[in-house]
Amino acid sequence: MDARAHVDAWLAAWRARDLDAVMACYAEDIDFVASTVVRRWGRADGRLRGREELRLHFEQGLKLAPDLRLTEEALLSSPDGYALFYHRENGNRVLDVVELDAAGKAARVRAFYEHHQR
Numbered sequence: 561m562d563a564r565a566h567v568d569a570w571l572a573a574w575r576a577r578d579l580d581a582v583m584a585c586y587a588e589d590i591d592f593v594a595s596t597v598v599r600r601w602g603r604a605d606g607r608l609r610g611r612e613e614l615r616l617h618f619e620q621g622l623k624l625a626p627d628l629r630l631t632e633e634a635l636l637s638s639p640d641g642y643a644l645f646y647h648r649e650n651g652n653r654v655l656d657v658v659e660l661d662a663a664g665k666a667a668r669v670r671a672f673y674e675h676h677q678r
Contacts, residue, residue, distance in 0.1 A: 563642035566664060567635055574630050577622060583615055587665040590614055594671035596621070599678060624678050625649065641668075652677055 566585060573581035586592075592614050597606040600620055608614050622628065629649040636643040641659040648654060653674040661667040 563637040587667040592669045
């Protein structure tokens with residue numbers, strides 16, 4: 561799967577609030593780091609490992625943002641992944657740096673927020 565196809569599937573899943581479809585975009589052994597992990601789960605390194613932990617994180621995120629909307633601003637690609645710059649319904653801008661595995665799933669993600677995000 562190329563970067564554009566992965567981003568399109570990921571955005572469509574979030575727009576539909578379809579957590580199963582969102583999770584289908586991630587590798588089973590996903591390595592995910594974000595400041596939201598620090599705040600929600602008290603993990604100083606901001607790291608989640610594996611789809612189960614990530615699913616719980618996203619479930620909590622959906623509860624905290626019932627009007628969640630993600631709007632793409634820019635997609636930058638590389639041979640093994642991409643960086644997606646987007647903004648949320650609350651005006652916060654986010655940069656997700658994603659490495660894709662051989663199956664086209666997100667294997668490593670680093671999320672950067674412009675402002676504090678719950």
